[in-house]
Amino acid sequence: MKMATLSLDEEVRLFTNNAEREKYNLLGTLYGIIVALDYLERAYVRDAITAAQYSPACTRLISQYMTMLKLVKDSVPSIEQFMTRYRMDNPAALHRIRVGVPATVEHSSEAGPETGKWIAETTQNFITFMDALKLRLRAKDQLHPILQELVTGYARFKGSKDWEGRSKMVSWLITLNSMKASEEITDEQCRQLTFDVEHAYAEFFRSLSGGKERS
Numbered sequence: 001m002k003m004a005t006l007s008l009d010e011e012v013r014l015f016t017n018n019a020e021r022e023k024y025n026l027l028g029t030l031y032g033i034i035v036a037l038d039y040l041e042r043a044y045v046r047d048a049i050t051a052a053q054y055s056p057a058c059t060r061l062i063s064q065y066m067t068m069l070k071l072v073k074d075s076v077p078s079i080e081q082f083m084t085r086y087r088m089d090n091p092a093a094l095h096r097i098r099v100g101v102p103a104t105v106e107h108s109s110e111a112g113p114e115t116g117k118w119i120a121e122t123t124q125n126f127i128t129f130m131d132a133l134k135l136r137l138r139a140k141d142q143l144h145p146i147l148q149e150l151v152t153g154y155a156r157f158k159g160s161k162d163w164e165g166r167s168k169m170v171s172w173l174i175t176l177n178s179m180k181a182s183e184e185i186t187d188e189q190c191r192q193l194t195f196d197v198e199h200a201y202a203e204f205f206r207s208l209s210g211g212k213e214r215s
Helices: 016-043 051-071 079-085 091-099 115-134 140-155 164-176 185-209
Strands: none
Touching: 016 051, 016 079, 016 091, 051 091, 051 115, 051 185, 079 091, 115 140, 115 185, 140 164, 164 185
């Protein structure tokens, strides 16, 4: 009887059909998100990145994690079981996942029971608006609703009236208000708007941390 031989160079398949293949791809993505989040947390704690760099990246990873968890819920009863099963030692990521918001929100100097939620929402509004500019959205009816929501979020914070970034965002809102719905900002205006919103974003986190940006 001829025995089948096994080649050590042969790829071992974890799946036998497309459904199983997609499942393992999703699990692999979830694994990668956890590792990336752990790396980000450690980098922030070591002052390797600033709060302005950390917060949007952390918000994105948490959002991606929540999305992935919905897609693999049948295979992942809990994140703790997932990490145990695949022998993951990423305590910083696990803590951030449990908290659900970036450390800049968790340890904000702003007081109030709703503040954490407001910071998270305003952070997301900043990210959405900056993404819109990067995607080359230029028309008033594309940018105005996003900027309006951002400016509205600003008003929730007690010290925001003194923030330079807020006044610049209000100025841009007035500019957009004066345009027709289909009218577009110029490339020069877009460049200036991008510059202003990025500086407003950095100022936002400096203000929340007591005026001292981590370097």
